[in-house]
Amino acid sequence: MRAGFPDFRLGKVLATSFTGTLSERHGDAVERIPTPHRLVDWLAVNDLAVASCTTAQLDLARELRESIHAAATAAALQDALPASAVQVINDYSVQGRAAAILTPEGERRWRLSPASCVEDALSVIAADAISIIAGERDGKLALCASPTCQAAFFDTSQSRTRKWCDMNTCGNRQKKARFYANQRKNPGSAG
Numbered sequence: 001m002r003a004g005f006p007d008f009r010l011g012k013v014l015a016t017s018f019t020g021t022l023s024e025r026h027g028d029a030v031e032r033i034p035t036p037h038r039l040v041d042w043l044a045v046n047d048l049a050v051a052s053c054t055t056a057q058l059d060l061a062r063e064l065r066e067s068i069h070a071a072a073t074a075a076a077l078q079d080a081l082p083a084s085a086v087q088v089i090n091d092y093s094v095q096g097r098a099a100a101i102l103t104p105e106g107e108r109r110w111r112l113s114p115a116s117c118v119e120d121a122l123s124v125i126a127a128d129a130i131s132i133i134a135g136e137r138d139g140k141l142a143l144c145a146s147p148t149c150q151a152a153f154f155d156t157s158q159s160r161t162r163k164w165c166d167m168n169t170c171g172n173r174q175k176k177a178r179f180y181a182n183q184r185k186n187p188g189s190a191g
């Protein structure tokens with residue numbers, strides 16, 4: 001971790017962890033990959049290590065990120081997918097070189113070659129986005145209930161009733177807000 005930059009929020013789903021690198025989209029937005037180096041760091045912690053990243057490649061990553069966000073949001077709302085976002089996701093999926101690897105535990109992993117570049121890593125993220133938007137995986141796309149967030153997340157809970165993209169941030173804040181609102185309504189009560 002490099003000091004002075006916003007932390008990463010690490011989720012279990014690659015594509016929505018990636019869209020989560022821009023948080024509070026409807027409030028005071030926090031850019032969690034503000035520099036090319038931070039994108040390299042983010043890819044490394046997500047098992048997609050690449051040697052280097054240019055400013056132009058960071059721009060590509062953000063273009064893909066916002067396209068996934070747009071398509072995932074539409075899918076969560078059961079709206080038609082925006083054609084331009086679909087095009088961008090497909091373009092990035094096609095251009096990369098990555099191999100699906102079967103682990104001894106029977107799980108699928110992606111492997112980049114040692115000479116992999118940012119575009120190869122982005123193709124893996126695009127493929128991951130395709131698999132959740134296409135409904136191939138066990139779970140449901142939903143939008144975070146926090147009004148300043150509204151991030152698309154992949155709900156894998158049994159009941160499919162998860163409300164927040166992240167329990168530790170949005171979920172907690174919402175709970176606290178409700179607690180204080182109750183206290184104001186019922187002064188003197190323990191809430």
Ligand SMILES: [Zn+2]
Binds near residue numbers: 144145146150151170
């Ligand atoms: Zn949220």
